[in-house]
Every structure is written in structure tokens, then in C-alpha cells.
Amino acid sequence: MSKIDLSVNIGPLKLRNPILLASGTVGYGNEISEFTDLNKLGGIVTKSLSLKPRKGNPPQRIVETPAGMLNAIGLANVGVEAFLKEKIPFLKKFDVPLICNIAASTVEEYVECTKILTQEETIKAFEINVSCPNVKEGGLQFGNDVLKVREITEKVKEVTDRPVIIKLSPNVSYISEFAKAVKEGGGDAVSAINTLVGTSFNINTRKPKIHNVNGGLSGPAIKPIALAKVLEISRKVDIPIIGIGGIMNWKDVIEFMIVGASAIQLGTINFIDPSAAGKILNELEEFCIKQKINKISDLTSSYKL
Amino acid sequence: MFIIKAPVEKSIELDHDIYLLKIFCPEISHIIKPGQFLNIRVSESMYPLLRRPFSVCDVEGDHFYLMFNIFGEGTRILSRKHKGDLIDILGPLGNGFNLDDDFDTAIIVAGGLGAAPFPFFSRSLDNKKKIYTFIGGRTHSDIIKYGIKNIKVSTDDGSEGFKGTIVQLLEKEFSSIEGKKLKIFGCGPNPMLSALKTFCVKNNVECEVSAECAMACGFGICQGCPIESTVHPETYYLVCKDGPIFNIKDIVI
Numbered sequence: 336m337s338k339i340d341l342s343v344n345i346g347p348l349k350l351r352n353p354i355l356l357a358s359g360t361v362g363y364g365n366e367i368s369e370f371t372d373l374n375k376l377g378g379i380v381t382k383s384l385s386l387k388p389r390k391g392n393p394p395q396r397i398v399e400t401p402a403g404m405l406n407a408i409g410l411a412n413v414g415v416e417a418f419l420k421e422k423i424p425f426l427k428k429f430d431v432p433l434i435c436n437i438a439a440s441t442v443e444e445y446v447e448c449t450k451i452l453t454q455e456e457t458i459k460a461f462e463i464n465v466s467c468p469n470v471k472e473g474g475l476q477f478g479n480d481v482l483k484v485r486e487i488t489e490k491v492k493e494v495t496d497r498p499v500i501i502k503l504s505p506n507v508s509y510i511s512e513f514a515k516a517v518k519e520g521g522g523d524a525v526s527a528i529n530t531l532v533g534t535s536f537n538i539n540t541r542k543p544k545i546h547n548v549n550g551g552l553s554g555p556a557i558k559p560i561a562l563a564k565v566l567e568i569s570r571k572v573d574i575p576i577i578g579i580g581g582i583m584n585w586k587d588v589i590e591f592m593i594v595g596a597s598a599i600q601l602g603t604i605n606f607i608d609p610s611a612a613g614k615i616l617n618e619l620e621e622f623c624i625k626q627k628i629n630k631i632s633d634l635t636s637s638y639k640l
Numbered sequence: 641m642f643i644i645k646a647p648v649e650k651s652i653e654l655d656h657d658i659y660l661l662k663i664f665c666p667e668i669s670h671i672i673k674p675g676q677f678l679n680i681r682v683s684e685s686m687y688p689l690l691r692r693p694f695s696v697c698d699v700e701g702d703h704f705y706l707m708f709n710i711f712g713e714g715t716r717i718l719s720r721k722h723k724g725d726l727i728d729i730l731g732p733l734g735n736g737f738n739l740d741d742d743f744d745t746a747i748i749v750a751g752g753l754g755a756a757p758f759p760f761f762s763r764s765l766d767n768k769k770k771i772y773t774f775i776g777g778r779t780h781s782d783i784i785k786y787g788i789k790n791i792k793v794s795t796d797d798g799s800e801g802f803k804g805t806i807v808q809l810l811e812k813e814f815s816s817i818e819g820k821k822l823k824i825f826g827c828g829p830n831p832m833l834s835a836l837k838t839f840c841v842k843n844n845v846e847c848e849v850s851a852e853c854a855m856a857c858g859f860g861i862c863q864g865c866p867i868e869s870t871v872h873p874e875t876y877y878l879v880c881k882d883g884p885i886f887n888i889k890d891i892v893i
Contacts, residue, residue, distance in 0.1 A: 406864060
């Protein structure tokens with residue numbers, strides 16, 4: 336039994352610790368469960384689900400960049416129906432809060448997906464993806480429109496009793512405006528940040544390295560930006576924040592919590608070390624013991640400016 | 641499939657910029673199959689950040705060999721590893737070649753560094769089965785003959801062997817290949833695999849190929865390595881998980 340209280344609250348959602356695995360970096364849990372004991376995690380967030388299955392973008396979908404990577408997967412997923420039928424039975428075996436990420440091209444589709452998935456009690460919360468940079472319709476188109484973000488939050492909240500988290504785009508001037516819209520729309524929390532729009536070209540062929548031309552930049556390269564965005568929200572809006580962006584180790588987790596995150600998500604690191612979550616969790620606990628921090632949630636917004 | 645740090649036993653420069661790394665790792669050496677791959681983290685720094693996929697070139701007892709050319713920063717770092725340096729390995733990954741099918745003659749068709757998995761392949765094949773090997777490249781220095789015997793060579797510029805592509809050479813030699821049940825095993829760049837597919841369809845020969853695609857994780861979570869499927873056109877195969885070995889008829893190349 337741990338002496339340190341690692342539990343955190345994301346609005347009404349109580350988690351045993353602040354470590355979640357980010358959408359799009361754990362599939363539907365089965366592959367990563369070979370490396371990480373899911374039962375120890377704060378939660379896992381599924382790959383974005385859409386109403387109908389999506390094939391995703393043609394190759395090349397990924398390219399490495401300095402201290403980061405660009406991806407344009409294009410929301411490839413099995414769709415909500417197959418998710419409930421084929422993926423949920425595996426996830427039910429674990430005692431880990433399951434958060435479903437939802438992507439859509441219209442407000443109605445977000446609502447419909449949430450309505451269908453709400454019937455499944457294993458799902459403890461929803462993360463609404465209004466910020467995918469890699470699809471033609473929906474995604475970022477919504478994430479750039481404050482009124483749409485508010486409308487989506489309101490309408491999704493109407494059809495579910497589960498907490499609703501909105502995953503925000505960093506590709507905006509003031510992310511706090513969007514966090515404010517989520518709060519006004521009745522949203523329970525925000526995740527910040529999704530990937531940054533980027534590209535990379537082959538200097539010989541003069542063609543983009545990614546088929547989609549643009550991709551979403553993730554990895555340690557974006558960590559300073561993510562920290563600044565979390566801090567901005569934390570200073571301006573009273574809403575729980577899940578910090579995301581290039582977290583590679585326990586020190587990064589602490590840093591995100593200090594600037595305002597109540598919990599964090601591990602993303603790109605899962606591709607490099609799929610056993611990272613367990614290690615980070617142990618190291619976090621050691622840090623708390625050394626620093627005499629009894630409740631890890633005391634770190635949230637403990638910044639000194 | 642697991643993550644392990646294993647020591648380098650020996651680093652050998654085979655030819656200019658082509659390296660062979662002998663690694664002591666019983667855990668992987670005892671279970672890996674020809675055609676499977678390993679995803680290797682070459683350093684703990686932030687750049688290069690991602691792991692790099694490598695096929696296993698050969699296995700000898702507790703050791704396995706990696707063959708690679710210096711292509712970028714990752715392989716440059718790997719080429720500088722010395723005896724005792726630890727290599728961070730994730731694997732074995734992917735499905736591997738089907739060696740137990742009903743065939744009596746294996747025809748290896750490889751382009752450039754596509755020859756890398758075939759020493760292990762040849763060693764693992766039932767010795768009642770005959771092997772013919774075709775290796776092609778742009779020029780003489782692209783031809784890697786390590787660990788493979790009785791090779792027929794082609795080069796685009798004619799600097800060694802047949803002048804032309806490796807599939808053109810296969811076409812020319814095909815009628816002289818003895819064997820009742822033939823199966824082709826291919827590995828190489830996409831234009832070669834594409835020509836090989838045309839050849840196999842025309843001659844109605846069974847063929848398995850090792851596909852290649854940029855990837856991050858190597859085991860299905862990043863969804864970064866799609867390849868078009870002829871069996872399920874509504875979805876992509878993932879090279880890392882559904883492959884990297886595919887029946888050539890099942891993929892669009």
C-alpha cells in the first residue's frame with residue numbers, strides 16, 4: 336500500500352493516479368497491455384472513434400523530426416459499433432478507467448457517437464476530439480471555432496451522464512478562450528494539447544514526406560508549447576486540465592502538474608517505450624516520498640510566478 | 641515480444657557503409673523466425689527519437705546478427721557501437737516467412753539490402769528444399785552476398801552479372817529452374833516488389849514478400865504503417881502487425 340495519495344480528480348472523475356495513456360498511442364489497449372499493467376494506470380484513452388469505420392490516410396503517415404514526429408493517421412478506427420462488439424470485451428477485463436475519444440465531421444455525429452457509447456457502462460468518460468489536424472472535415476475545423484466548441488460541449492453533455500473532456504487544439508491564438516467555451520458549455524475538463532500542425536519535405540523530390548502534406552507534431556519538441564498552453568488555461572479559466580505534449584519522464588509529469596494539470600497523458604513515449612507508464616508511476620511516487628508531498632494533487636497549479 | 645537490452649559482441653564493416661552487428665541475446669535468438677523484425681532504439685537521447693526497424697540477418701546459437709547500411713543518423717550511431725555496448729531491442733515483431741508450406745524449391749529474390757534476412761532464411765529452411773537466389777542492385781557495390789550461396793546477380797548498370805533488373809533476370813532464368821512446387825520469397829524496394837507481383841501473377845507462382853513502411857511503434861499502436869489490402873479493401877493492413885511478410889497477391893504494390 337502506497338503511503339502517498341496519488342489520486343486525482345478530473346471534475347467528477349476520480350482517478351487512482353494522474354497517469355493516463357493518450358488517444359492514438361494505445362490503440363484499444365490490447366497491444367500495450369503486454370508491456371504495461373493497465374490496472375495500475377490512472378486511465379486509458381481509446382483511439383478516436385467515429386460513427387462509421389474509417390480507413391485512414393494512405394502511407395506515408397509518419398515521419399520523424401528533431402525530438403519529435405509528425406503523424407497523419409487520418410483517424411483510422413473501427414467505428415463505434417465494432418468497438419462495442421469487438422474491443423470492449425477485452426477492456427472489460429481490466430480495472431482501469433476507460434475514456435473514449437470521439438471524432439466526428441458534424442455536431443450531430445459527435446452527439447450520436449456519445450449517445451451510443453453512453454450505453455456501455457465500462458466507459459467512464461468521454462474525450463471529444465475537436466482538434467485533429469489530419470482530416471479534411473471536422474477536427475481542427477471545429478477546434479478553431481469557439482462557438483462550435485461550446486455548442487459541441489453543450490450538445491454532448493445533454494446526451495450523457497458521464498464526464499465530458501474536450502481535447503483542445505494548440506493551433507489557435509488563445510487556447511484559454513476555448514477552455515472558457517468548454518466551461519460555459521458545461522464541459523467537465525479540457526485536455527491540452529493535441530498535436531501542432533507541421534510538415535516536412537524531401538529536398539530531392541521536393542515532395543512532402545507525409546501523404547497528407549501536413550501532420551501533427553508530437554514528442555518532446557512540443558513540450559514547452561504545451562506547458563505554456565496549460566499555464567495559460569490554468570491562469571485564466573477555472574476548469575480541470577489534463578496536460579499532454581511530449582511527456583517523456585516523471586520530471587515532465589511534475590512540470591505539467593505545477594503549471595496547472597490535474598492529470599497528464601503519455602503519448603509518443605508509448606511508441607518508444609511501451610512500458611514507460613509503469614516506470615514513471617514508480618518514479619513519481621519516489622519523488623513524492625523524497626519531497627514529502629503527501630498528496631500528489633497538491634502539485635496542481637502550485638507554480639510560483 | 642519484449643523489451644530487452646543486449647550487448648554487442650562484434651561490429652563488422654562488410655563493405656563501405658554496410659555493417660554487421662553480432663548481438664548476444666538468447667531471449668530473442670531462440671524464438672525469432674526468419675522474416676520477423678526488431679525495433680531498435682539506437683540511443684537514449686531525444687534525437688533520434690523513434691526506434692528503427694531491422695530484420696534479423698542471421699542467428700547462431702545465443703547470438704543474432706543485424707545487417708544495415710548507413711542511411712541516416714540512427715544507423716550512423718548503430719555503426720559506431722562496440723563490443724559490450726548495450727542495444728535497446730523491442731521484439732520479435734511481425735509474422736515471419738512461412739517456410740513449412742508445400743513447396744520443394746525456394747526462389748529468393750532480393751534487391752540491395754533486401755538480401756539481409758536471407759542468410760537466416762536459408763539456414764532455417766528444410767535442407768531437402770532447393771534454393772535459388774537472385775540478388776539485384778543499381779550497381780556492383782549494392783550487391784550483398786553475405787551468408788548466401790549460388791547467387792545470380794543483376795545490376796542496372798551492368799557492372800556485375802546480368803545488365804537489367806533482378807525480375808528481368810528471373811524471367812530469363814525461370815524455365816531452367818528445376819522443381820515441381822516453386823515458391824518465391826522476395827525482399828527489396830517497392831518497384832522491385834511491384835515487378836515481382838506482375839511476374840508471379842503471369843507465371844502463377846506462389847510468392848511471399850517482406851513489405852516496408854515507415855513506422856513508429858512496430859507492434860500496432862501507432863497505426864503508422866498502412867499497406868493497401870486486396871483481401872479487405874475497406875481497411876489497410878499494418879505492415880508491422882499483419883506483416884511484414886505478405887502473400888504478394890494480398891497487397892497492392
